[in-house]
Amino acid sequence: MNSVADRGWSLAAQDIVRAGARMDQRGWVPATAGNLSRRLEDGRIAITRSGCHKGFLAQDDVIEIDPEGRPRVAGDRASAETLLHTQLYAHDPAIGAVLHGHSVAATVLSMILAEPAIRLAGYELLKVFEGQATHETSIRVPVFDNDQDIARLATVVAPSLGTMPAGYLIRGHGVYVWGRDMDMALARLEGLEFLLACELERQKR
Amino acid sequence: MNSVADRGWSLAAQDIVRAGARMDQRGWVPATAGNLSRRLEDGRIAITRSGCHKGFLAQDDVIEIDPEGRPRVAGDRASAETLLHTQLYAHDPAIGAVLHGHSVAATVLSMILAEPAIRLAGYELLKVFEGQATHETSIRVPVFDNDQDIARLATVVAPSLGTMPAGYLIRGHGVYVWGRDMDMALARLEGLEFLLACELERQKR
Amino acid sequence: MNSVADRGWSLAAQDIVRAGARMDQRGWVPATAGNLSRRLEDGRIAITRSGCHKGFLAQDDVIEIDPEGRPRVAGDRASAETLLHTQLYAHDPAIGAVLHGHSVAATVLSMILAEPAIRLAGYELLKVFEGQATHETSIRVPVFDNDQDIARLATVVAPSLGTMPAGYLIRGHGVYVWGRDMDMALARLEGLEFLLACELERQKR
Amino acid sequence: MNSVADRGWSLAAQDIVRAGARMDQRGWVPATAGNLSRRLEDGRIAITRSGCHKGFLAQDDVIEIDPEGRPRVAGDRASAETLLHTQLYAHDPAIGAVLHGHSVAATVLSMILAEPAIRLAGYELLKVFEGQATHETSIRVPVFDNDQDIARLATVVAPSLGTMPAGYLIRGHGVYVWGRDMDMALARLEGLEFLLACELERQKR
Numbered sequence: 025m026n027s028v029a030d031r032g033w034s035l036a037a038q039d040i041v042r043a044g045a046r047m048d049q050r051g052w053v054p055a056t057a058g059n060l061s062r063r064l065e066d067g068r069i070a071i072t073r074s075g076c077h078k079g080f081l082a083q084d085d086v087i088e089i090d091p092e093g094r095p096r097v098a099g100d101r102a103s104a105e106t107l108l109h110t111q112l113y114a115h116d117p118a119i120g121a122v123l124h125g126h127s128v129a130a131t132v133l134s135m136i137l138a139e140p141a142i143r144l145a146g147y148e149l150l151k152v153f154e155g156q157a158t159h160e161t162s163i164r165v166p167v168f169d170n171d172q173d174i175a176r177l178a179t180v181v182a183p184s185l186g187t188m189p190a191g192y193l194i195r196g197h198g199v200y201v202w203g204r205d206m207d208m209a210l211a212r213l214e215g216l217e218f219l220l221a222c223e224l225e226r227q228k229r
Numbered sequence: 230m231n232s233v234a235d236r237g238w239s240l241a242a243q244d245i246v247r248a249g250a251r252m253d254q255r256g257w258v259p260a261t262a263g264n265l266s267r268r269l270e271d272g273r274i275a276i277t278r279s280g281c282h283k284g285f286l287a288q289d290d291v292i293e294i295d296p297e298g299r300p301r302v303a304g305d306r307a308s309a310e311t312l313l314h315t316q317l318y319a320h321d322p323a324i325g326a327v328l329h330g331h332s333v334a335a336t337v338l339s340m341i342l343a344e345p346a347i348r349l350a351g352y353e354l355l356k357v358f359e360g361q362a363t364h365e366t367s368i369r370v371p372v373f374d375n376d377q378d379i380a381r382l383a384t385v386v387a388p389s390l391g392t393m394p395a396g397y398l399i400r401g402h403g404v405y406v407w408g409r410d411m412d413m414a415l416a417r418l419e420g421l422e423f424l425l426a427c428e429l430e431r432q433k434r
Numbered sequence: 435m436n437s438v439a440d441r442g443w444s445l446a447a448q449d450i451v452r453a454g455a456r457m458d459q460r461g462w463v464p465a466t467a468g469n470l471s472r473r474l475e476d477g478r479i480a481i482t483r484s485g486c487h488k489g490f491l492a493q494d495d496v497i498e499i500d501p502e503g504r505p506r507v508a509g510d511r512a513s514a515e516t517l518l519h520t521q522l523y524a525h526d527p528a529i530g531a532v533l534h535g536h537s538v539a540a541t542v543l544s545m546i547l548a549e550p551a552i553r554l555a556g557y558e559l560l561k562v563f564e565g566q567a568t569h570e571t572s573i574r575v576p577v578f579d580n581d582q583d584i585a586r587l588a589t590v591v592a593p594s595l596g597t598m599p600a601g602y603l604i605r606g607h608g609v610y611v612w613g614r615d616m617d618m619a620l621a622r623l624e625g626l627e628f629l630l631a632c633e634l635e636r637q638k639r
Numbered sequence: 640m641n642s643v644a645d646r647g648w649s650l651a652a653q654d655i656v657r658a659g660a661r662m663d664q665r666g667w668v669p670a671t672a673g674n675l676s677r678r679l680e681d682g683r684i685a686i687t688r689s690g691c692h693k694g695f696l697a698q699d700d701v702i703e704i705d706p707e708g709r710p711r712v713a714g715d716r717a718s719a720e721t722l723l724h725t726q727l728y729a730h731d732p733a734i735g736a737v738l739h740g741h742s743v744a745a746t747v748l749s750m751i752l753a754e755p756a757i758r759l760a761g762y763e764l765l766k767v768f769e770g771q772a773t774h775e776t777s778i779r780v781p782v783f784d785n786d787q788d789i790a791r792l793a794t795v796v797a798p799s800l801g802t803m804p805a806g807y808l809i810r811g812h813g814v815y816v817w818g819r820d821m822d823m824a825l826a827r828l829e830g831l832e833f834l835l836a837c838e839l840e841r842q843k844r
Contacts, residue, residue, distance in 0.1 A: 054829040054830060054833040055826040055830035055833070056826055057767070077825075126763065128836050128840060131833075135761065147401050148262075148331065148399070148402035149262055152260040157377070158377045159401060160377070172772070172773045196763055210282075211282065212260070215262075222336050222340075224840065225333060225337045225429065226337055226340070227844055228638070228843050228844065229432055351605075352541065352607075353467075353541075353606055353608065354465060354467055354536060357465040362582070364606060364607070365582070415487075416465040416487065419465045420464060420465035420467075423538065423541075427538055427545075430538060434546060434638065460666075556785075556810075556811045557812075558672075558809070558812035562670040562671060569787070569811060570787070617692070624669040624670045625670035628672075632747050632750075635743060635839065636751060
């Protein structure tokens with residue numbers, strides 16, 4: 025069966041198209057930056073094709089990859105960062121959507137702060153992240169150094185899997201967030217980007 | 230009579246859906262943040278359901294609560310902060326709409342300023358607030374410390390009721406504004422957010 | 435003849451509705467701030483009704499005033515600042531549109547700078563203003579102190595009429611710009627707001 | 640054959656109209672600023688007419704010029720900066736689109752930095768520019784002093800042709816970027832503007 029002919033696939037692709045438009049509206053997918061994926065209930069993984077603008081996706085810009093990140097259809101080319109998506113899906117079967125975007129706040133904060141993590145504390149919006157019930161807490165958001173060797177970058181990320189309720193940043197690059205479905209992943213992305221924007225403002229005083 | 234079947238209810242729900250979209254456009258309801266309510270002329274209170282994105286509300290995301298903040302329909306779950314809405318309605322029978330949003334300016338200002346209030350002075354836009362006829366005045370906007378115990382937070386807010394023409398802030402959390410109808414509440418929200426944005430800019434020099 | 439029944443009036447009102455939506459998109463008419471007017475070829479003046487949101491105008495929110503700023507229709511209420519519009523129309527018969535908005539940049543800059551004017555120099559965009567053919571120039575934008583007595587404010591503005599190619603600011607309040615038609619007035623508004631945004635950024639270093 | 644009657648021309652004009660709307664959405668073509676062009680496969684060059692708002696273009700606002708920048712139709716008036724477009728087309732036959740916009744970030748950065756170039760380093764988004772395969776690089780973006788004599792400005796730009804993978808800036812004025820087609824030029828514009836916004840933020844600490 026052609027993977028794009030069924031309804032489950034179509035809904036997953038629509039999720040990705042809609043999320044891309046939303047991220048573009050906020051300025052988080054400039055140029056051809058960013059990549060978005062969804063895992064269907066049957067285990068198939070849908071991800072954005074390499075090189076297209078994520079704010080103006082068509083369903084045909086969504087391709088299927090296997091759990092190792094290889095395109096199912098010969099000739100399809102997935103994003104260079106596909107392994108960071110499949111790493112998350114392999115780690116946690118509850119994850120149904122992964123989003124990666126580039127915002128000015130994430131890019132600048134990760135470059136001006138030398139620390140290996142950004143600590144977010146005291147914000148009501150922390151409650152959007154998994155397992156948080158109060159603002160009287162702090163969340164550690166790791167910042168990993170950027171690496172064009174994505175397999176190697178994945179091994180650096182690996183030890184932190186399961187301990188990143190708000191996702192993570194790649195220095196000078198952007199954020200990775202996820203959720204059980206696209207709405208959850210988008211809500212976490214909006215929450216994290218809001219808090220990074222707050223942190224960047226607080227750096228200016 | 231089913232509360233959602235009548236025209237008064239439908240108009241109130243439309244007010245909430247429209248205001249949520251407007252707040253989202255301005256970036257004031259990231260993730261699932263914010264809550265919006267309307268009191269109908271017959272006294273019923275319509276408020277946003279807990280957990281949904283306020284920028285993409287459907288009429289079904291608007292539920293009815295009683296004056297004590299309890300959902301009228303079993304199984305409905307109102308926002309955790311419902312008591313801050315009903316407190317305002319109980320205080321002043323002229324209030325017909327209450328809005329709560331999270332902006333970067335309100336969040337950051339309330340965290341970088343240690344004072345129990347922000348004083349806004351000299352702005353023409355102060356005239357949008359109740360009882361103000363000139364810019365040659367100053368308005369005190371209380372900043373209450375955040376508290377996950379909303380009943381307790383409400384008792385902290387209570388002594389200030391009737392003395393907050395521009396609404397109030399919760400530290401690291403957001404703003405509460407209100408008005409006789411949704412247009413008035415939205416105008417005050419826009420006025421307050423504009424002035425907070427101005428204040429934040431002035432902190433940067 | 436009813437002033438709203440003819441085509442000339444209708445086009446003028448449409449100009450105002452469209453310009454209000456544009457200004458709202460840019461965040462320059464928060465709450466019920468701002469006012470917009472057009473002078474028709476036959477001399478009639480159309481201006482926004484007092485108290486409505488300028489981003490969501492209907493044609494019925496546009497009323498006719500006489501050259502002294504009095505509403506033609508009993509019961510209509512024009513903006514408190516109508517005299518600043520009629521002053522411009524009386525000064526220069528070539529003016530066909532006047533716009534007043536409130537931006538964060540104009541508000542903050544006019545409050546943090548104590549000088550009676552802002553000087554804009556070296557920007558290519560200066561060429562959008564009347565009589566400017568090069569960036570190698572500087573334009574003086576007067577900043578008048580705010581005053582709730584608009585007639586008195588108008589007498590303060592009067593001596594500068596004819597010497598303000600980029601419009602003027604009222605401190606803590608906003609900008610006034612004009613042009614031979616609405617497109618020209620909007621272009622100058624966009625040009626001035628862009629340059630004020632640049633100046634505000636330059637204050638932050 | 641009338642140049643506007645054929646399909647190739649129509650598609651080129653649509654590219655320009657769409658790119659103008661996009662640039663306006665981002666705030667990069669205030670007032671009547673900016674100009675946009677496309678070279679068709681048959682060598683004809685389509686460019687925006689002088690003086691119109693680039694965010695609200697109609698196909699009639701796109702005119703044909705010859706390789707020396709002269710309008711093909713008597714009475715048409717091309718942008719004053721047409722020569723900077725034709726210079727790029729003459730330099731590299733692979734260029735199919737040129738975009739010039741004015742952003743706050745480009746304007747301010749080019750005015751506050753005295754250097755003859757801005758160096759962008761360490762950003763993942765550098766990969767959007769020609770010939771870049773890693774973030775571990777730096778790109779030099781020349782900043783040329785503004786000049787109302789465009790022929791003279793072109794001679795200043797000329798020696799850098801072929802060495803500007805991310806385009807160039809004109810001081811106090813804006814950016815020039817290009818690509819083999821409109822999508823590529825837009826992606827590079829978004830990439831460059833994103834990085835300039837990052838650089839401006841980093842100046843504020």
